[in-house]
Amino acid sequence: MSAPYNHIEIESxxxxxxxxxxxxxxxxKKPKYYCLDMFPYPSGAGLHVGHWRGYVISDVWARYKMMDxxxxxxxPMGWDAFGLPAENYxxxxxxxxxxxxxxxxxNIKRQIDQIGAIRDWDMELNTTDPAFYRxxxxxxxxxxxxxxxxxxxxxxxxxxxxKAVLANEEVADGKCERCxxxxxxxxxxxxxxxxxxxxDRLLEGLDGLEWxxxxxxxxxDWIGRSYGAxxxxxxxxxxxxxxxxxxxxxxxxxxxFMVLAPEHxxxxxxxAPEQKEAVEAYCAMAAAKSSVDRVQNKEKTGVFTGTYAIxxxxxxxxxxxxxxxxLADYGTGAxxxxxxxxxxxxxxxxxxxxxxxxxxxxxxxxxxxxQEAYTEASGTMINSGEWNGMESSVLKEEAPAIIEKxxxxxxxxxxxLRDWVxxxxxxxxxxxxxxxxxxxxxxxxxxEQLPVLLPDVESYQPTDTGESPLAAIDEWxxxxxxxxxxxxxxxxxxxxxxxxxxxxxxRYVDVHNDKELVSREKADYYLPVDMYIGGVEHAVLHLLYxxxxxxxxxxxxxxxxxxxxxxxxxxxxxxxxxxVKMSKSLGNVVSPDDMVRDYGCDSLRIYELFIGPPQxxxxxxxxxxxxxxxxxxxxxxxxxxxxxxxxxxNPEMIRLRHKLISDITMRLDQFALxxxxxxxMEYNNQMQKMxxxxxxVDLETIGTYVTLLAPFAPHLAEELWERLGHTDSVxxxxxxVADEELAADEVVEIPVQLNGKTxxxxxxxxxxxxxxxxxxxxxxxxxxxxxxxxxxxxxxxGKIINFVIRK
RNA sequence: GCCGGCGUGUCGGAAUUGGCAGACGAGACAGACUCAAAAUCUGUUAUCCGCAAGGAUGUGUGGGUUCGAUCCCCACCGCCGGCACCA
Numbered sequence: 001m002s003a004p005y006n007h008i009e010i011e012s013x014x015x016x017x018x019x020x021x022x023x024x025x026x027x028x029k030k031p032k033y034y035c036l037d038m039f040p041y042p043s044g045a046g047l048h049v050g051h052w053r054g055y056v057i058s059d060v061w062a063r064y065k066m067m068d069x070x071x072x073x074x075x076p077m078g079w080d081a082f083g084l085p086a087e088n089y090x091x092x093x094x095x096x097x098x099x100x101x102x103x104x105x106x107n108i109k110r111q112i113d114q115i116g117a118i119r120d121w122d123m124e125l126n127t128t129d130p131a132f133y134r135x136x137x138x139x140x141x142x143x144x145x146x147x148x149x150x151x152x153x154x155x156x157x158x159x160x161x162x163k164a165v166l167a168n169e170e171v172a173d174g175k176c177e178r179c180x181x182x183x184x185x186x187x188x189x190x191x192x193x194x195x196x197x198x199x200d201r202l203l204e205g206l207d208g209l210e211w212x213x214x215x216x217x218x219x220x221d222w223i224g225r226s227y228g229a230x231x232x233x234x235x236x237x238x239x240x241x242x243x244x245x246x247x248x249x250x251x252x253x254x255x256x257f258m259v260l261a262p263e264h265x266x267x268x269x270x271x272a273p274e275q276k277e278a279v280e281a282y283c284a285m286a287a288a289k290s291s292v293d294r295v296q297n298k299e300k301t302g303v304f305t306g307t308y309a310i311x312x313x314x315x316x317x318x319x320x321x322x323x324x325x326x327l328a329d330y331g332t333g334a335x336x337x338x339x340x341x342x343x344x345x346x347x348x349x350x351x352x353x354x355x356x357x358x359x360x361x362x363x364x365x366x367x368x369x370x371q372e373a374y375t376e377a378s379g380t381m382i383n384s385g386e387w388n389g390m391e392s393s394v395l396k397e398e399a400p401a402i403i404e405k406x407x408x409x410x411x412x413x414x415x416x417l418r419d420w421v422x423x424x425x426x427x428x429x430x431x432x433x434x435x436x437x438x439x440x441x442x443x444x445x446x447x448e449q450l451p452v453l454l455p456d457v458e459s460y461q462p463t464d465t466g467e468s469p470l471a472a473i474d475e476w477x478x479x480x481x482x483x484x485x486x487x488x489x490x491x492x493x494x495x496x497x498x499x500x501x502x503x504x505x506x507r508y509v510d511v512h513n514d515k516e517l518v519s520r521e522k523a524d525y526y527l528p529v530d531m532y533i534g535g536v537e538h539a540v541l542h543l544l545y546x547x548x549x550x551x552x553x554x555x556x557x558x559x560x561x562x563x564x565x566x567x568x569x570x571x572x573x574x575x576x577x578x579x580v581k582m583s584k585s586l587g588n589v590v591s592p593d594d595m596v597r598d599y600g601c602d603s604l605r606i607y608e609l610f611i612g613p614p615q616x617x618x619x620x621x622x623x624x625x626x627x628x629x630x631x632x633x634x635x636x637x638x639x640x641x642x643x644x645x646x647x648x649x650n651p652e653m654i655r656l657r658h659k660l661i662s663d664i665t666m667r668l669d670q671f672a673l674x675x676x677x678x679x680x681m682e683y684n685n686q687m688q689k690m691x692x693x694x695x696x697v698d699l700e701t702i703g704t705y706v707t708l709l710a711p712f713a714p715h716l717a718e719e720l721w722e723r724l725g726h727t728d729s730v731x732x733x734x735x736x737v738a739d740e741e742l743a744a745d746e747v748v749e750i751p752v753q754l755n756g757k758t759x760x761x762x763x764x765x766x767x768x769x770x771x772x773x774x775x776x777x778x779x780x781x782x783x784x785x786x787x788x789x790x791x792x793x794x795x796x797x798g799k800i801i802n803f804v805i806r807k
Numbered sequence: 808g809c810c811g812g813c814g815u816g817u818c819g820g821a822a823u824u825g826g827c828a829g830a831c832g833a834g835a836c837a838g839a840c841u842c843a844a845a846a847u848c849u850g851u852u853a854u855c856c857g858c859a860a861g862g863a864u865g866u867g868u869g870g871g872u873u874c875g876a877u878c879c880c881c882a883c884c885g886c887c888g889g890c891a892c893c894a
Contacts, residue, residue, distance in 0.1 A: 172890095173891090213811085217810075217811070218811095218889060218890085221810075221889080221890060222889095222890085224890095224893065244894080245893095245894065246894060247894065248894080259894090298808095298891095298892060300892085323892090325894095326892080326894075327892075327893065327894090329893095330893045330894080335894045336894085337894085338894090342894070343808085343892090344892050344894075345894080347892095414894090415893095416890095416893055536888090536889095540889095610819090610831085612819065613820085618819075618820095619819080621818080621833075623834075624819070624833055626833080628832080630832095630847095631832085663823090674819095674831090675820090675821065675822095675830090677831080677832090678820090678830070678831035678832075679831080680831095681832075682830070685831090749827085750826090750827085751826080753826085753827085753874085753875070756873095756874065756875040757875090758826095758827050794874050794875080796826060799826050800826045800827080800875080802826080802874050803874085804875095
């Protein structure tokens with residue numbers, strides 16, 4: 001028996017070898033494969049076993065791609081280092097955020113190195129590096145020049161805790177996505193990015209992506225495209241017209257009242273004098289409502305304006321109301337209300353005793369005393385003048401065109417997606433490269449003057465007023481206009497956390513380029529990303545923003561593709577031992593460091609995969625790693641024994657070899673990494689029996705096993721590969737290919753069932769004739785067939801025999 | 808409320824997608840080695856009845872399709888996630 005497996009010695013040996021002699025090198029001839037991890041925020045807590053799992057998954061994939069197809073794999077890592085925690089730490093300690101960030105990066109880099117992954121550290125980047133954010137600012141300037149970055153004053157989501165505005169994507173349930181505080185609305189002048197200009201392309205581009213359907217669905221819903229019509233309702237006694245958006249123009253005859261958002265611009269113009277006071281009071285109340293109230297309290301409120309409008313379809317007078325259930329920033333901020341066919345309108349009509357007219361009847365029957373709205377689109381039109389008798393689902397499609405023809409409105413498309421609020425009132429972010437000149441307005445900083453460096457401040461403390469801490473640095477703020485040379489002021493807001501991450505993946509491949517964002521030559525060879533691995537929490541944030549940025553950079557000719565990530569894999573979270581999210585405050589964070597020391601990197605790698613399906617959340621259970629560790633030790637022994645004995649192959653071993661190749665490859669391709677590990681264990685158990693029976697397993701089979709195991713346990717594999725007598729790295733081996741004929745069993749066991757219940761199992765040759773197999777089946781259950789009538793005999797070759805019998 | 812996903816031993820999970828349910832691992836129990844423990848090895852381990860051979864039940868619940876259902880269809884229950892007054 002040779003020496004036992006010593007993970008410390010072997011892992012440090014190969015770590016050193018790989019450093020001296022990297023296995024993943026670009027010779028300029030290989031096809032490329034870009035396998036990317038979502039880059040981490042360098043938090044002070046370091047990596048826990050959950051982060052580790054994501055990086056293990058991506059490394060297994062990267063190494064597999066390196067061997068399968070002989071790719072040069074781009075597998076870089078960087079730091080998404082702007083953001084609030086570093087800034088908050090700076091507020092507490094007075095230490096510059098870059099200092100704590102740098103220390104955190106050192107620690108996390110050490111932890112990442114423990115994974116033993118192939119990494120292109122010469123591509124490392126950091127979003128807070130001026131050489132990087134120069135180009136983040138450059139992209140902003142290009143967007144500004146194309147009219148996609150603009151300033152606007154509007155009510156915005158404001159987080160009183162973070163003291164910054166938030167994008168819609170950063171607010172969930174009326175609360176700040178980051179800190180959980182209730183958000184309020186604040187009227188502020190902010191920089192916006194016109195992501196809505198790309199709504200259709202962002203929607204349509206999803207079709208060609210190999211992404212989880214769930215994420216595509218989330219983005220589709222977030223963009224929220226709907227088709228309908230805008231219809232003009234003249235206001236009685238004035239020249240004004242109220243423009244409403246509806247997806248159900250077929251129900252126009254059923255519109256018995258209208259509702260405007262309290263913020264609608266016509267409110268003050270059309271309110272009747274006797275209702276003025278009530279309307280003003282209602283608007284004030286609506287403005288004071290918090291986002292949480294608005295989302296959670298769905299009890300309808302409203303006020304009558306005292307004014308009537310005319311339904312343009314039938315000339316009927318309809319009262320105009322105000323209510324905050326109509327959103328000012330969706331559609332036209334005004335709706336026509338059809339209480340018979342919309343739940344919200346129904347509730348409003350019931351509360352304020354407004355008329356309800358049914359215009360769609362299921363099977364032509366009108367409902368007496370309606371108790372709830374009939375919201376289905378199928379039925380026959382009634383009470384609808386010229387439309388009576390039509391099928392409503394047909395009319396729904398045709399109505400926008402009819403309305404347009406009549407000159408009372410037009411066909412339209414609407415989106416839920418809003419423009420992206422892009423400025424933040426905080427210190428630790430990229431300065432927005434704009435100069436405000438009293439004469440020339442907002443002027444971009446000339447490209448050759450980029451980057452606009454983030455200056456040092458005395459206080460990082462954010463303000464309550466919506467002003468950035470940068471505003472206090474007069475010598476930085478005061479500058480001259482690049483256009484006219486007169487005194488001007490710098491923009492003091494910074495960019496949101498998402499700015500750098502929206503395009504960083506493009507920069508890795510040309511990280512030192514100081515002439516352009518990325519050279520066309522390098523972009524054409526290395527990009528886009530072939531596989532992107534990370535958590536699902538960025539579905540409508542980072543992943544949507546990145547797609548928008550890439551489409552924009554495509555349009556200005558910076559890159560020749562317009563989707564950044566061809567394939568996306570969302571790994572599940574590792575939860576704490578009790579199944580709750582790991583967090584510092586709960587004290588259930590498990591660090592990989594001790595386990596790497598005690599069990600070795602390869603054991604932890606495999607355990608991270610074995611714990612459950614990679615896309616699924618799994619609770620951490622530290623005991624499980626023992627099983628994986630035992631498996632690696634056993635395999636080490638099987639391999640060592642076999643190397644010593646060098647036995648000749650037999651058909652059983654050859655069959656095992658080809659079955660293993662086929663099983664492992666299939667599972668890798670399906671991303672079923674947990675069952676790939678099970679299969680390794682299963683085959684290892686079989687090989688152990690062969691060692692007992694034949695003294696060892698033939699070295700070709702051992703070599704194949706080692707090759708297949710290499711992406712999972714790279715150190716152990718390299719060591720055994722060397723012990724098998726090879727001088728080159730196992731990672732330069734081509735991925736083995738199974739010979740299905742050699743993998744096929746000669747004899748198969750098939751169950752024999754009576755009425756679907758297994759009563760016996762027979763062994764038959766795979767080539768046996770149908771009748772012989774059936775005969776063998778009959779024999780196996782002969783005693784049970786006695787006195788029975790066989791009604792039907794079912795034989796699925798190689799699978800099953802089933803006799804349907806009756807007394 | 809709407810849209811997804813899931814529900815299998817004590818636990819994590821598997822089942823080549825309609826063909827022996829519970830692979831693989833953890834845990835537990837028993838045994839071997841040991842003065843002893845750890846490590847290692849060898850068994851057993853879905854439930855119920857039975858000394859046993861064997862039999863019955865069993866993939867959230869109820870029904871259906873099928874020779875055969877964890878898998879397909881219908882209804883329901885429970886958990887998780889997303890969206891949420893989007894006209």
